[in-house]
Amino acid sequence: MTTDVGGIAADRLKSFVERIERLEEEKRGLSEDIKEVYAESKGTGFDNKIIRQIIRLRKMDKADRQEQRAILELYAEALGMED
Known part of the structure; x- marks a missing residue:
């Protein structure tokens, strides 16, 4: 009841x-x-910081990973950080 x-x-x-x-x-x-x-x-x-980053990246689909890497490279280049 x-x-x-x-x-x-x-x-x-x-x-x-x-x-x-x-x-x-x-x-x-x-x-x-x-x-x-x-x-x-x-x-x-x-290195657990890197392992955590890898786990985050593996959760993303390929297109999102590629976009994130491209933006990171663009920002780094804009700040003169690219070798």
């Missing part, structure tokens, strides 16, 4: 809140796992 409080189905609301809480806990666990992988990669000599 659903309990209505002020027009709100309390059982349904409680179900949503509990699901969100479980997912948040899973997210915290995954964040800890990711931190451990970064620590491991750093321990073997890899």
